[in-house]
Amino acid sequence: MKQNPFILSIMTILLLIGCSKxxxxxxxxxxxxxxxxxxxxxxxxxxxAEEEKxxxxxxxxxxxxxxxxxxxxxxxxxxxxxxxFFTYDKNMPERITEYSIWFSKKDGSAVIFHREKNALGSLDxxxxxxxxxxxxxx
Numbered sequence: 001m002k003q004n005p006f007i008l009s010i011m012t013i014l015l016l017i018g019c020s021k022x023x024x025x026x027x028x029x030x031x032x033x034x035x036x037x038x039x040x041x042x043x044x045x046x047x048x049a050e051e052e053k054x055x056x057x058x059x060x061x062x063x064x065x066x067x068x069x070x071x072x073x074x075x076x077x078x079x080x081x082x083x084x085f086f087t088y089d090k091n092m093p094e095r096i097t098e099y100s101i102w103f104s105k106k107d108g109s110a111v112i113f114h115r116e117k118n119a120l121g122s123l124d125x126x127x128x129x130x131x132x133x134x135x136x137x138x
Contacts, residue, residue, distance in 0.1 A: 027086050027097055029058040034085040034094075037135050040077050053134055060131045064112055064121035072100070072113045072120055079103050080135055103132055 035048040035057060048054065061084075078100040086095040100113040110128035112121040123131060 027084070027095065028088070029062055031086040031088050031095075032058055032061075032084055033087045035135075036083040036085070038081045038083075039136075040079060040081065048134070056130070056134055060123070060127055060134065063127050064123055066114070066117075066119045066121045068117065068119045070120040071118065072102075072111065074102055074111070076102065078113075082135060101131070101135070103128060 032054055033049070035054070036045070037048065038045050048057070080101045082099045082101060084097050084099065086097075088095065097117075098115045100115065102111045104110065108125035108128055110123040110131055112123070113119075114121065
């Protein structure tokens with residue numbers, strides 16, 4: 001049986017793309033299942049796993065305006081560190097990413113540093129307040 005070289009080439013390319021180790025480093029917010037919080041100043045630690053809070057966090061995170069390849073130049077230590085857990089397959093380990101968060105006392109906004117992507121994000125006053133309320137142990 002004679003094989004068509006064009007078909008073999010296409011199949012090889014598709015196989016390489018499908019087996020690529022680069023998962024594009026994108027996180028699907030629908031797969032967010034848990035957030036671990038460390039309040040840096042008080043050294044409190046707690047976990048957010050309630051579906052209602054997770055859904056609210058998904059909504060707020062989707063509103064962050066990101067600038068890539070920027071490191072934070074903050075004079076103070078972050079207010080919180082949020083570790084986000086994404087579950088894509090129950091038989092596989094969770095994917096994890098970490099945000100450092102600063103809340104501005106001046107204008108009420110928030111600055112978020114996405115360590116893995118080396119990106120700096122921001123939220124306006126209203127969304128920053130909602131984020132603070134969601135991430136504060138109550």
